[in-house]
Amino acid sequence: MLSVYKKELRLYFVTATGYVFLAFMLLSAGLYTSLVNFVYYSAAFEYVVKDMCFVLLITIPLLTMRVFSDEKKQKTDKLLCLLPIDVKSIVLGKFLALCTITLIPAVVMCAYPVILSSYGVVNFKTAFSCILAFYILECTLCAIGMFTSSLTENQIISAILCFGILLLCYMIPTIAENISSASDFTFKAFTACAAAVCVIIFIASKKWLITLIAALIMEVPLLVIYFKYNELLVGKFASFSQWFAIFGKIDSFTNGVFDITAIVYFITVALLFICFTIQSENRRRWR
Amino acid sequence: MIEVKNLSKIYGTFHAVDNLSFKIDQNCVFGFLGPNGAGKSTTMNMITGCLAPTNGEITINGFDMSLKPEEAKKNIGYLPEIPPVYEDLTPYEYLSFVGNAKKIPKSELKKSINDVMEKTNITVMKNRLIKNLSKGYRQRVGIAQAILGNPPVIILDEPTVGLDPEQIIEIRNLIKDLGKDHIVILSSHILSEISAVCSSIMIISHGKLVALDTAENLIGNEETEKTVELEVKGQRETVLEILKNTEGITFSSCLEQKENTYIFKFMPQNDPREQLFYNLSNAQCPVISMFIKKSSLEEIFLEIIQESENTKTGGES
Incomplete structure (x- = not known):
């Protein structure tokens, strides 16, 4: 794992990727600080962090797009297969390299509240907890980007796929506010989600029986609830969609609450996508 | 020692490799021949642990590839058809990564890297980025990664592609030297190269082993006219x-x-x-x-392949 970690980190800094990511993140942090803190005469750095989440929609796909796609394109994925390292160590090595590179802007951002304290009253606990949450969020998004990169050998497709997922997660709170809470709509929306999951299961397994069993497991309880306990479905799709609002989880930190559940949520999502990446790589190797 | 037992790879209904079995326990250079689509690359990928077989067992130096893949992989070096090199690293950095991944002790790593760079003549290029190297040098970096750590089994797929005549001779001599204390499996389409370097030859056709013998026996003592x-x-x-x-x-x-x-x-x-x-x-x-x-290897190769084609056609009809 250590050898992959070192090699990945080295590759970020011999190519422009690492420098471009750092420059873009630090430039954004500087711009947002100027706009939020200096223009509005406010020393609350947490609002800068909240706004910086938008920048991650662009920087994370750019940073993660090459992680596995480039290996496939350069045919170095075969080397990783040949070497006596298991897939888990390769994925973790790459993930840790991503965590290291994303740590740099987060550490630099820690200086900002200190600088701002010269001009006003800064709540350091809120500011630093916000930066910590922002860093963990970055790592979680990197796990998602790493997964999309493992799906294709085309870096552009990988970046677009990652951007699509992140944009959806970013927009979910707005979408959830505007969708109908009627039970009919909720039933249809859940059925559409179940169908999408079934399609993914079929693509992954290529087995009709498994897909059918999965469809029955998801759809039968839904039908029972729809026909027998209809009122239970009211507004449930909106609250269900909030589960995927990764970016929204940082709001409680901005409001001065150190939300442990959000941290657990970030770590869980990251672990889930690391597992997906391991499965995706294993599947490709043994196909 | 390398032992392959009843190895098969089936894609849908197509048998890419069909019940292949062989055992190599002597240090020498094996030529691996077969027409396009015979299953050479699939076999090599399965032997090196890059591809899972549908059936069968692969044992490298006593380690089963499916049960103890890490131990088995430590005993094998492989140069695929396209050298798997990181273009943004220098040969030295690349070989350091491979050496670390192969778990070569830190105290020996530097010496091992310098040795393989000497053997493959890339010392002068060790600090240049691989993307700035010629095809021949990249190929040599690929060979260096395969022999780094001195694995007892080395598999080389078309190792002389892209090299100039002088380099080809150097690499052939290197392969011959490696054959003295390693099992080297050499896949090549250049039959003159196989007959110049290999002491034993393995021919596969339609995923099946059709000949495994010493080059002398194949060329000289076959029961033909x-x-x-x-x-x-x-x-x-x-x-x-x-x-x-x-x-x-x-x-x-x-x-x-x-x-x-x-x-x-x-x-x-x-x-x-x-x-x-x-x-x-x-x-x-x-x-x-x-x-x-004496018949040339070309004649023997064509004859054996033709025979296997006839057997297959006969069996099918």
């Missing part, structure tokens, strides 16, 4: 008459290109050469030379 070139002084008609009447000779003719030279064919179980010598001697036609013309 032998061709003899004969130089003899005397009247052409007389010599041809004697050739025609000697028992065991299945075909005879004179060579137009060379004076007093004839060719004839016979089956190994009915050798007419001794009788022919006396017959010619009695007719006062002195024999200047008589030798068996």
Whole structure:
């Protein structure tokens, strides 16, 4: 794992990727600080962090797009297969390299509240907890980007796929506010989600029986609830969609609450996508 | 030691590799031959642990590839058809990564890297980015990664592609040297290279092993018709008459290109050469030379592949 970690980190800094990511993140942090803190005469750095989440929609796909796609394109994925390292160590090595590179802007951002304290009253606990949450969020998004990169050998497709997922997660709170809470709509929306999951299961397994069993497991309880306990479905799709609002989880930190559940949520999502990446790589190797 | 037992790879209904079994326990250079689509790359990918077999077992130095993949992979070095190099690293950085991944002890790593760079003649390029190297140098970096850590089994897929004639000779000599204390499996389409470097040859066709023998046995001692070139002084008609009447000779003719030279064919179980010598001697036609013309590897390869094609077609009909 250590050898992959070192090699990945080295590759970020011999190519422009690492420098471009750092420059873009630090430039954004500087711009947002100027706009939020200096223009509005406010020393609350947490609002800068909240706004910086938008920048991650662009920087994370750019940073993660090459992680596995480039290996496939350069045919170095075969080397990783040949070497006596298991897939888990390769994925973790790459993930840790991503965590290291994303740590740099987060550490630099820690200086900002200190600088701002010269001009006003800064709540350091809120500011630093916000930066910590922002860093963990970055790592979680990197796990998602790493997964999309493992799906294709085309870096552009990988970046677009990652951007699509992140944009959806970013927009979910707005979408959830505007969708109908009627039970009919909720039933249809859940059925559409179940169908999408079934399609993914079929693509992954290529087995009709498994897909059918999965469809029955998801759809039968839904039908029972729809026909027998209809009122239970009211507004449930909106609250269900909030589960995927990764970016929204940082709001409680901005409001001065150190939300442990959000941290657990970030770590869980990251672990889930690391597992997906391991499965995706294993599947490709043994196909 | 490398042992492959009942190895199969099935894609849907297509048998890419079909019940392949062989065992190599002697250090030497094995040529791995087969027409396109015969299953060479699939076999090599399965042996090196890059691809899971549908059935069968692969054992490298006593370690089962499916049960102990890490131990098995430590004992194998592989150069795929396209060298798997990181273009943004220098050869030294690249080999350091490979050495660390192969878990070579830190104290030995530097020396091992320098040794393989010496062997493959890339020391002068060690600090240049791989993307700035020529195809030949990249190929050599690929070979260096395969032999780094001195694995007992080395598999090379087309190692001389893209090299200039001088480099080809260097790499062939390196492969020959490696064959002294390693099992080297060399896949190549250049048959002259196989016959120049390999002491044993493995031929597969339609995913099945059709020949595994020493190069000498394959080329020299096969149970097929032998061709003899004969130089003899005397009247052409007389010599041809004697050739025609000697028992065991299945075909005879004179060579137009060379004076007093004839060719004839016979089956190994009915050798007419001794009788022919006396017959010619009695007719006062002195024999200047008589030798068996050896078949080239190309001829043997085509013959074996044709035979396997015929067997397959026969079996199917």
